[in-house]
Amino acid sequence: MGDVTLDGITKRYDDVVAVDDVNIHIEDGEFVTLVGPSGCGKSTTLEIVAGLTNPSGGTVTIADRDVTRLPPKDRDISMVFQNIALFPHMNVRKNISFGLRLRDFDSEETERRVQRAAEILQLEGMLDRMPDELSGGQQQRVGIGRAIVREPEVFLMDEPLANLDAKLRVHMRTELQRLHDELETTILYVTHDQAEAMTMSDRIAVLNHGELQQFAPPLVCYNEPANEFVAGFIGSPSMNFLEGEMGGERVETPHFSVGVDPAAVDVGADGPVTVGIRPEDIYLRQTAATVEQPTDAVEATVDVLEPMGDEIFVYLLLGDAADDGGPTVEGADEASARSDQLLMSVEPDVRLESGERVEVVLDRDRVHLFDTGGDARAHGVAEGSEAPTEVNADGGEGR
Ligand code: ADP
Numbered sequence: 001m002g003d004v005t006l007d008g009i010t011k012r013y014d015d016v017v018a019v020d021d022v023n024i025h026i027e028d029g030e031f032v033t034l035v036g037p038s039g040c041g042k043s044t045t046l047e048i049v050a051g052l053t054n055p056s057g058g059t060v061t062i063a064d065r066d067v068t069r070l071p072p073k074d075r076d077i078s079m080v081f082q083n084i085a086l087f088p089h090m091n092v093r094k095n096i097s098f099g100l101r102l103r104d105f106d107s108e109e110t111e112r113r114v115q116r117a118a119e120i121l122q123l124e125g126m127l128d129r130m131p132d133e134l135s136g137g138q139q140q141r142v143g144i145g146r147a148i149v150r151e152p153e154v155f156l157m158d159e160p161l162a163n164l165d166a167k168l169r170v171h172m173r174t175e176l177q178r179l180h181d182e183l184e185t186t187i188l189y190v191t192h193d194q195a196e197a198m199t200m201s202d203r204i205a206v207l208n209h210g211e212l213q214q215f216a217p218p219l220v221c222y223n224e225p226a227n228e229f230v231a232g233f234i235g236s237p238s239m240n241f242l243e244g245e246m247g248g249e250r251v252e253t254p255h256f257s258v259g260v261d262p263a264a265v266d267v268g269a270d271g272p273v274t275v276g277i278r279p280e281d282i283y284l285r286q287t288a289a290t291v292e293q294p295t296d297a298v299e300a301t302v303d304v305l306e307p308m309g310d311e312i313f314v315y316l317l318l319g320d321a322a323d324d325g326g327p328t329v330e331g332a333d334e335a336s337a338r339s340d341q342l343l344m345s346v347e348p349d350v351r352l353e354s355g356e357r358v359e360v361v362l363d364r365d366r367v368h369l370f371d372t373g374g375d376a377r378a379h380g381v382a383e384g385s386e387a388p389t390e391v392n393a394d395g396g397e398g399r
Helices: 042-051 093-101 109-119 136-148 166-182 194-200 218-223 228-233 285-290 319-326 331-334
Strands: 005-014 015-026 031-035 057-061 075-081 154-158 188-192 201-206 211-216 238-246 250-252 258-259 271-277 282-284 298-307 312-318 341-346 357-362 368-370 376-379
Touching: 005 042, 005 376, 015 042, 015 057, 015 201, 015 211, 015 228, 031 042, 031 194, 031 250, 042 057, 042 075, 042 154, 075 136, 093 136, 109 136, 136 166, 154 201, 154 376, 166 188, 188 194, 194 218, 194 331, 201 218, 201 228, 211 218, 211 228, 228 238, 228 271, 228 368, 238 312, 238 341, 282 285, 282 298
Parallel strands: 031 188, 031 201, 075 154, 154 188
Antiparallel strands: 005 015, 005 057, 201 211, 238 250, 238 271, 250 258, 271 368, 282 357, 298 312, 298 357, 312 341, 368 376
Protein backbone atom coordinates (compact mmCIF):
# COMPACT_ATOMS: atom_id res chain seq x y z
CA MET A 1 0.00 0.00 0.00
CA GLY A 2 1.66 3.20 -1.17
CA ASP A 3 0.27 5.59 1.37
CA VAL A 4 2.62 8.28 2.61
CA THR A 5 2.53 10.03 5.97
CA LEU A 6 4.50 13.11 6.90
CA ASP A 7 4.33 13.51 10.63
CA GLY A 8 5.63 16.76 12.08
CA ILE A 9 8.17 17.22 9.29
CA THR A 10 10.46 20.18 9.95
CA LYS A 11 13.62 21.30 8.18
CA ARG A 12 15.87 24.09 9.45
CA TYR A 13 18.86 25.57 7.63
CA ASP A 14 20.67 27.79 10.15
CA ASP A 15 18.13 30.58 10.68
CA VAL A 16 15.77 29.55 7.85
CA VAL A 17 12.86 27.23 8.66
CA ALA A 18 12.31 25.72 5.20
CA VAL A 19 9.57 23.31 6.34
CA ASP A 20 7.65 23.96 9.53
CA ASP A 21 5.86 21.07 11.25
CA VAL A 22 4.05 19.72 8.19
CA ASN A 23 1.51 16.93 8.74
CA ILE A 24 0.07 15.23 5.64
CA HIS A 25 -1.43 11.82 5.09
CA ILE A 26 -1.59 10.73 1.45
CA GLU A 27 -3.83 7.77 0.68
CA ASP A 28 -2.64 4.87 -1.44
CA GLY A 29 -3.17 5.75 -5.10
CA GLU A 30 -3.86 9.41 -4.46
CA PHE A 31 -2.46 12.24 -6.62
CA VAL A 32 -1.37 14.96 -4.21
CA THR A 33 0.31 18.21 -5.23
CA LEU A 34 2.45 20.43 -3.05
CA VAL A 35 1.90 23.95 -4.33
CA GLY A 36 2.97 27.40 -3.24
CA PRO A 37 5.17 30.31 -4.26
CA SER A 38 8.91 29.99 -4.79
CA GLY A 39 10.75 29.32 -1.54
CA CYS A 40 7.71 27.98 0.36
CA GLY A 41 9.38 24.62 1.04
CA LYS A 42 7.84 22.39 -1.64
CA SER A 43 11.04 20.90 -3.00
CA THR A 44 12.53 20.45 0.44
CA THR A 45 9.43 18.53 1.53
CA LEU A 46 9.64 16.30 -1.55
CA GLU A 47 13.36 15.73 -1.03
CA ILE A 48 12.64 14.67 2.54
CA VAL A 49 10.12 12.09 1.30
CA ALA A 50 12.66 10.96 -1.30
CA GLY A 51 15.44 10.63 1.26
CA LEU A 52 17.65 13.21 -0.48
CA THR A 53 17.43 15.54 2.53
CA ASN A 54 17.25 14.61 6.21
CA PRO A 55 14.52 16.33 8.20
CA SER A 56 15.47 18.24 11.37
CA GLY A 57 12.41 16.68 13.00
CA GLY A 58 9.45 14.44 12.26
CA THR A 59 8.98 11.13 10.48
CA VAL A 60 8.15 9.91 6.98
CA THR A 61 6.18 6.70 6.58
CA ILE A 62 5.75 5.01 3.19
CA ALA A 63 3.55 1.94 2.90
CA ASP A 64 3.49 1.49 6.68
CA ARG A 65 7.28 1.56 6.99
CA ASP A 66 9.13 4.33 8.81
CA VAL A 67 11.62 5.33 6.12
CA THR A 68 12.91 8.50 7.78
CA ARG A 69 16.46 7.20 8.07
CA LEU A 70 16.51 4.96 4.99
CA PRO A 71 18.49 5.89 1.86
CA PRO A 72 16.44 6.72 -1.28
CA LYS A 73 17.08 3.35 -2.91
CA ASP A 74 15.37 1.52 -0.04
CA ARG A 75 12.21 3.62 -0.02
CA ASP A 76 10.37 2.09 -3.00
CA ILE A 77 9.98 5.45 -4.73
CA SER A 78 10.80 6.79 -8.21
CA MET A 79 11.58 10.42 -8.86
CA VAL A 80 10.96 12.53 -11.95
CA PHE A 81 12.79 15.83 -12.02
CA GLN A 82 12.45 19.05 -13.97
CA ASN A 83 15.71 18.43 -15.78
CA ILE A 84 15.58 15.01 -17.29
CA ALA A 85 19.08 14.01 -18.25
CA LEU A 86 18.85 11.35 -20.93
CA PHE A 87 22.03 9.61 -21.98
CA PRO A 88 22.68 11.01 -25.47
CA HIS A 89 24.50 7.91 -26.73
CA MET A 90 21.76 5.47 -25.68
CA ASN A 91 18.51 4.87 -27.54
CA VAL A 92 15.12 5.26 -25.87
CA ARG A 93 14.91 1.58 -24.88
CA LYS A 94 18.27 1.73 -23.12
CA ASN A 95 17.49 5.04 -21.49
CA ILE A 96 14.25 3.70 -20.05
CA SER A 97 15.75 0.44 -18.86
CA PHE A 98 18.97 1.93 -17.50
CA GLY A 99 17.98 1.70 -13.83
CA LEU A 100 16.77 -1.89 -14.19
CA ARG A 101 19.96 -2.99 -15.87
CA LEU A 102 21.95 -1.42 -13.03
CA ARG A 103 19.92 -3.55 -10.64
CA ASP A 104 20.58 -6.72 -12.64
CA PHE A 105 16.99 -7.41 -13.67
CA ASP A 106 16.85 -10.27 -16.16
CA SER A 107 16.40 -9.23 -19.76
CA GLU A 108 12.95 -10.74 -20.17
CA GLU A 109 11.51 -8.86 -17.20
CA THR A 110 13.29 -5.68 -18.31
CA GLU A 111 11.80 -5.92 -21.79
CA ARG A 112 8.31 -6.58 -20.37
CA ARG A 113 8.50 -3.46 -18.24
CA VAL A 114 9.92 -1.30 -21.03
CA GLN A 115 7.15 -2.42 -23.39
CA ARG A 116 4.50 -1.64 -20.82
CA ALA A 117 5.96 1.81 -20.09
CA ALA A 118 6.26 2.52 -23.82
CA GLU A 119 2.63 1.55 -24.30
CA ILE A 120 1.40 3.74 -21.46
CA LEU A 121 3.50 6.68 -22.62
CA GLN A 122 2.83 6.15 -26.34
CA LEU A 123 6.50 5.72 -27.12
CA GLU A 124 6.13 2.32 -28.81
CA GLY A 125 7.44 3.35 -32.20
CA MET A 126 10.33 5.27 -30.74
CA LEU A 127 12.27 2.75 -28.69
CA ASP A 128 15.15 2.63 -31.15
CA ARG A 129 15.46 6.38 -31.55
CA MET A 130 18.24 8.44 -30.02
CA PRO A 131 17.31 11.29 -27.63
CA ASP A 132 18.25 14.00 -30.14
CA GLU A 133 15.59 12.59 -32.48
CA LEU A 134 12.84 13.33 -29.94
CA SER A 135 10.81 16.44 -29.17
CA GLY A 136 10.93 18.00 -25.69
CA GLY A 137 7.66 16.35 -24.71
CA GLN A 138 8.85 12.95 -25.92
CA GLN A 139 12.10 13.31 -23.98
CA GLN A 140 10.09 14.12 -20.88
CA ARG A 141 8.01 10.99 -21.43
CA VAL A 142 11.19 8.92 -21.64
CA GLY A 143 12.21 10.41 -18.30
CA ILE A 144 8.85 9.38 -16.85
CA GLY A 145 9.25 5.94 -18.46
CA ARG A 146 12.45 5.47 -16.52
CA ALA A 147 10.50 6.07 -13.32
CA ILE A 148 7.60 3.81 -14.34
CA VAL A 149 9.70 0.70 -15.03
CA ARG A 150 10.84 0.68 -11.44
CA GLU A 151 7.19 -0.07 -10.49
CA PRO A 152 7.49 1.84 -7.23
CA GLU A 153 4.92 2.34 -4.48
CA VAL A 154 5.16 6.10 -4.92
CA PHE A 155 6.16 8.54 -7.68
CA LEU A 156 7.74 11.80 -6.61
CA MET A 157 7.68 14.50 -9.27
CA ASP A 158 9.40 17.87 -8.93
CA GLU A 159 8.11 20.36 -11.54
CA PRO A 160 8.49 17.78 -14.34
CA LEU A 161 6.73 20.03 -16.85
CA ALA A 162 8.47 23.30 -16.02
CA ASN A 163 10.83 23.23 -18.98
CA LEU A 164 8.16 22.56 -21.59
CA ASP A 165 6.48 25.28 -23.61
CA ALA A 166 3.01 26.40 -22.50
CA LYS A 167 1.00 24.34 -24.98
CA LEU A 168 2.90 21.14 -24.37
CA ARG A 169 2.62 21.68 -20.62
CA VAL A 170 -1.16 21.72 -20.87
CA HIS A 171 -1.07 18.57 -23.03
CA MET A 172 1.25 16.78 -20.59
CA ARG A 173 -1.12 17.58 -17.71
CA THR A 174 -3.71 15.40 -19.42
CA GLU A 175 -1.10 12.71 -20.04
CA LEU A 176 -0.07 12.65 -16.40
CA GLN A 177 -3.69 12.29 -15.32
CA ARG A 178 -4.12 9.41 -17.73
CA LEU A 179 -0.90 7.87 -16.49
CA HIS A 180 -2.14 8.14 -12.93
CA ASP A 181 -5.46 6.52 -13.86
CA GLU A 182 -3.66 3.60 -15.50
CA LEU A 183 -0.99 3.02 -12.88
CA GLU A 184 -3.12 3.74 -9.82
CA THR A 185 0.12 4.53 -8.02
CA THR A 186 0.46 7.27 -5.40
CA ILE A 187 1.89 10.47 -6.89
CA LEU A 188 3.35 13.32 -4.88
CA TYR A 189 3.87 16.22 -7.25
CA VAL A 190 5.48 19.63 -6.77
CA THR A 191 4.64 22.75 -8.72
CA HIS A 192 4.46 26.51 -8.21
CA ASP A 193 1.73 26.63 -10.88
CA GLN A 194 -1.67 26.67 -9.20
CA ALA A 195 -3.47 25.84 -12.47
CA GLU A 196 -1.38 22.68 -12.82
CA ALA A 197 -2.18 21.75 -9.22
CA MET A 198 -5.89 22.45 -9.67
CA THR A 199 -6.31 20.42 -12.85
CA MET A 200 -4.46 17.23 -11.96
CA SER A 201 -4.71 16.57 -8.26
CA ASP A 202 -7.07 14.66 -6.00
CA ARG A 203 -5.93 16.95 -3.20
CA ILE A 204 -3.56 19.87 -3.01
CA ALA A 205 -1.37 20.89 -0.11
CA VAL A 206 -0.86 24.65 -0.17
CA LEU A 207 2.36 25.78 1.51
CA ASN A 208 3.58 29.24 2.48
CA HIS A 209 6.78 30.00 4.39
CA GLY A 210 7.19 26.29 5.08
CA GLU A 211 3.79 26.02 6.75
CA LEU A 212 0.87 23.96 5.47
CA GLN A 213 -2.04 26.33 4.83
CA GLN A 214 -4.69 23.91 3.60
CA PHE A 215 -4.82 20.30 2.44
CA ALA A 216 -8.02 19.62 0.52
CA PRO A 217 -9.46 18.85 -2.92
CA PRO A 218 -8.81 21.64 -5.46
CA LEU A 219 -12.37 22.93 -5.53
CA VAL A 220 -12.56 23.08 -1.75
CA CYS A 221 -9.43 25.24 -1.72
CA TYR A 222 -11.03 27.39 -4.41
CA ASN A 223 -14.50 27.74 -2.92
CA GLU A 224 -13.69 27.49 0.77
CA PRO A 225 -10.13 28.72 1.18
CA ALA A 226 -8.97 28.28 4.76
CA ASN A 227 -7.35 31.67 4.82
CA GLU A 228 -6.52 34.78 2.84
CA PHE A 229 -3.27 33.33 1.54
CA VAL A 230 -4.97 30.31 -0.06
CA ALA A 231 -7.78 32.53 -1.36
CA GLY A 232 -5.26 34.78 -3.10
CA PHE A 233 -2.94 32.04 -4.35
CA ILE A 234 -5.51 29.65 -5.82
CA GLY A 235 -7.38 31.02 -8.83
CA SER A 236 -6.24 33.24 -11.65
CA PRO A 237 -6.77 36.13 -11.80
CA SER A 238 -6.63 36.44 -8.07
CA MET A 239 -9.53 37.08 -5.70
CA ASN A 240 -10.20 40.77 -4.95
CA PHE A 241 -9.57 41.81 -1.35
CA LEU A 242 -11.05 44.92 0.24
CA GLU A 243 -10.64 46.29 3.71
CA GLY A 244 -13.89 46.20 5.64
CA GLU A 245 -15.42 46.89 9.00
CA MET A 246 -18.03 44.56 10.42
CA GLY A 247 -20.83 46.18 12.40
CA GLY A 248 -24.29 44.82 13.11
CA GLU A 249 -25.49 42.95 10.07
CA ARG A 250 -23.31 44.78 7.57
CA VAL A 251 -19.74 44.98 6.44
CA GLU A 252 -18.69 48.45 5.35
CA THR A 253 -15.87 48.79 2.84
CA PRO A 254 -14.58 52.23 1.84
CA HIS A 255 -16.90 52.39 -1.16
CA PHE A 256 -19.84 50.09 -0.54
CA SER A 257 -21.44 47.91 2.06
CA VAL A 258 -22.53 44.28 2.13
CA GLY A 259 -25.48 42.95 4.11
CA VAL A 260 -24.51 39.96 6.20
CA ASP A 261 -26.82 37.22 7.41
CA PRO A 262 -25.84 36.54 11.02
CA ALA A 263 -26.47 32.82 10.57
CA ALA A 264 -23.94 32.65 7.71
CA VAL A 265 -21.07 34.22 9.57
CA ASP A 266 -19.08 32.67 12.33
CA VAL A 267 -20.01 35.45 14.72
CA GLY A 268 -17.19 37.24 16.42
CA ALA A 269 -16.74 40.73 17.69
CA ASP A 270 -17.50 43.56 15.31
CA GLY A 271 -14.36 45.07 13.89
CA PRO A 272 -12.00 44.91 10.94
CA VAL A 273 -12.39 42.16 8.36
CA THR A 274 -11.12 41.59 4.84
CA VAL A 275 -13.77 41.10 2.18
CA GLY A 276 -12.85 38.70 -0.64
CA ILE A 277 -14.69 38.32 -3.93
CA ARG A 278 -13.60 36.50 -7.07
CA PRO A 279 -13.78 38.28 -10.45
CA GLU A 280 -16.48 35.89 -11.72
CA ASP A 281 -18.73 36.64 -8.75
CA ILE A 282 -19.14 40.31 -9.65
CA TYR A 283 -21.85 41.19 -12.19
CA LEU A 284 -22.95 44.18 -14.18
CA ARG A 285 -26.26 45.15 -12.63
CA GLN A 286 -28.19 44.61 -15.87
CA THR A 287 -26.92 41.01 -16.20
CA ALA A 288 -27.31 40.09 -12.54
CA ALA A 289 -30.74 38.49 -12.86
CA THR A 290 -29.33 35.07 -11.95
CA VAL A 291 -27.85 36.30 -8.70
CA GLU A 292 -30.31 35.42 -5.98
CA GLN A 293 -28.90 37.53 -3.19
CA PRO A 294 -26.92 40.42 -4.66
CA THR A 295 -25.44 43.37 -2.81
CA ASP A 296 -26.84 46.84 -3.39
CA ALA A 297 -25.55 48.36 -6.61
CA VAL A 298 -21.96 49.60 -6.45
CA GLU A 299 -20.97 52.49 -8.71
CA ALA A 300 -17.70 52.14 -10.55
CA THR A 301 -15.76 53.41 -13.53
CA VAL A 302 -14.35 51.07 -16.13
CA ASP A 303 -10.58 51.54 -16.11
CA VAL A 304 -8.91 48.92 -18.27
CA LEU A 305 -10.37 46.11 -20.39
CA GLU A 306 -8.48 42.89 -21.10
CA PRO A 307 -10.31 40.74 -23.69
CA MET A 308 -9.20 37.12 -23.23
CA GLY A 309 -11.36 35.64 -26.01
CA ASP A 310 -13.69 33.58 -23.84
CA GLU A 311 -14.15 36.34 -21.25
CA ILE A 312 -13.15 39.94 -20.64
CA PHE A 313 -11.33 41.09 -17.52
CA VAL A 314 -12.64 44.48 -16.49
CA TYR A 315 -10.64 46.58 -14.04
CA LEU A 316 -13.02 48.84 -12.14
CA LEU A 317 -12.25 51.93 -10.10
CA LEU A 318 -14.53 52.58 -7.16
CA GLY A 319 -15.65 55.92 -5.75
CA ASP A 320 -13.52 58.92 -6.60
CA ALA A 321 -10.54 56.82 -7.59
CA ALA A 322 -11.58 57.43 -11.17
CA ASP A 323 -10.70 61.12 -10.81
CA ASP A 324 -7.09 60.45 -9.96
CA GLY A 325 -5.88 60.43 -13.54
CA GLY A 326 -5.18 57.83 -16.20
CA PRO A 327 -5.12 54.06 -15.91
CA THR A 328 -3.73 52.86 -12.63
CA VAL A 329 -3.87 49.13 -13.10
CA GLU A 330 -0.59 47.25 -13.11
CA GLY A 331 -1.99 43.74 -13.03
CA ALA A 332 -4.30 41.53 -11.07
CA ASP A 333 -2.13 41.35 -7.97
CA GLU A 334 -1.83 45.13 -7.75
CA ALA A 335 -5.57 45.50 -8.22
CA SER A 336 -6.41 42.90 -5.62
CA ALA A 337 -4.37 44.71 -2.99
CA ARG A 338 -6.29 47.99 -3.21
CA SER A 339 -9.64 48.79 -1.71
CA ASP A 340 -10.59 51.21 -4.49
CA GLN A 341 -10.27 48.67 -7.30
CA LEU A 342 -12.16 45.59 -8.35
CA LEU A 343 -11.39 43.12 -11.08
CA MET A 344 -14.47 41.63 -12.69
CA SER A 345 -14.85 39.12 -15.51
CA VAL A 346 -17.71 39.43 -17.99
CA GLU A 347 -18.96 37.51 -21.02
CA PRO A 348 -16.97 38.18 -24.22
CA ASP A 349 -19.89 39.84 -26.00
CA VAL A 350 -20.40 42.56 -23.38
CA ARG A 351 -19.61 46.00 -24.81
CA LEU A 352 -17.84 48.32 -22.39
CA GLU A 353 -15.51 51.23 -22.83
CA SER A 354 -12.75 52.60 -20.70
CA GLY A 355 -14.07 55.57 -18.69
CA GLU A 356 -17.68 54.36 -18.75
CA ARG A 357 -19.66 54.54 -15.50
CA VAL A 358 -21.28 51.23 -14.55
CA GLU A 359 -23.18 49.68 -11.68
CA VAL A 360 -22.13 46.27 -10.46
CA VAL A 361 -23.34 43.90 -7.78
CA LEU A 362 -21.55 41.21 -5.82
CA ASP A 363 -23.05 37.77 -5.30
CA ARG A 364 -23.43 37.73 -1.51
CA ASP A 365 -23.43 33.95 -1.53
CA ARG A 366 -19.87 34.14 -2.87
CA VAL A 367 -18.48 36.89 -0.65
CA HIS A 368 -15.71 35.66 1.66
CA LEU A 369 -14.74 37.25 4.96
CA PHE A 370 -11.33 36.90 6.60
CA ASP A 371 -10.39 38.03 10.08
CA THR A 372 -7.40 40.26 10.77
CA GLY A 373 -5.16 37.20 11.15
CA GLY A 374 -6.22 36.09 7.66
CA ASP A 375 -8.34 33.09 8.72
CA ALA A 376 -11.61 32.55 6.89
CA ARG A 377 -14.71 33.62 8.81
CA ALA A 378 -17.33 33.14 6.12
CA HIS A 379 -17.72 31.72 2.63
CA GLY A 380 -20.96 33.39 1.58
CA VAL A 381 -22.71 36.00 3.70
CA ALA A 382 -26.21 35.62 2.30
CA GLU A 383 -29.15 33.89 3.87
CA GLY A 384 -28.58 30.15 3.58
CA SER A 385 -24.79 30.39 3.24
CA GLU A 386 -23.15 28.13 5.73
CA ALA A 387 -20.58 29.28 8.24
CA PRO A 388 -17.25 27.55 7.62
CA THR A 389 -16.50 24.45 9.61
CA GLU A 390 -13.33 24.74 11.60
CA VAL A 391 -10.85 22.80 9.48
CA ASN A 392 -7.26 22.00 10.33
CA ALA A 393 -4.65 22.57 7.66
CA ASP A 394 -4.21 18.83 7.28
CA GLY A 395 -7.82 18.40 6.21
CA GLY A 396 -9.24 17.10 9.47
CA GLU A 397 -12.09 18.84 11.21
CA GLY A 398 -10.88 20.31 14.43
CA ARG A 399 -11.85 21.85 17.73
P1 ADP B 1 10.43 25.78 -3.09
O1 ADP B 1 10.69 24.42 -3.64
O2 ADP B 1 9.04 25.95 -2.57
O3 ADP B 1 10.80 26.88 -4.05
P2 ADP B 1 12.57 25.14 -1.28
O4 ADP B 1 12.08 23.93 -0.61
O5 ADP B 1 13.57 24.96 -2.38
O6 ADP B 1 11.34 25.99 -1.79
O7 ADP B 1 13.22 26.12 -0.21
C1 ADP B 1 12.57 26.51 0.98
C2 ADP B 1 13.46 27.47 1.76
O8 ADP B 1 14.60 26.81 2.23
C3 ADP B 1 13.95 28.65 0.94
O9 ADP B 1 13.97 29.78 1.78
C4 ADP B 1 15.33 28.23 0.56
O10 ADP B 1 16.16 29.36 0.38
C5 ADP B 1 15.78 27.42 1.76
N1 ADP B 1 16.75 26.39 1.40
C6 ADP B 1 16.52 25.33 0.58
N2 ADP B 1 17.63 24.55 0.48
C7 ADP B 1 18.57 25.13 1.27
C8 ADP B 1 19.93 24.81 1.61
N3 ADP B 1 20.54 23.71 1.10
N4 ADP B 1 20.58 25.64 2.44
C9 ADP B 1 19.98 26.72 2.96
N5 ADP B 1 18.72 27.08 2.71
C10 ADP B 1 18.01 26.31 1.87
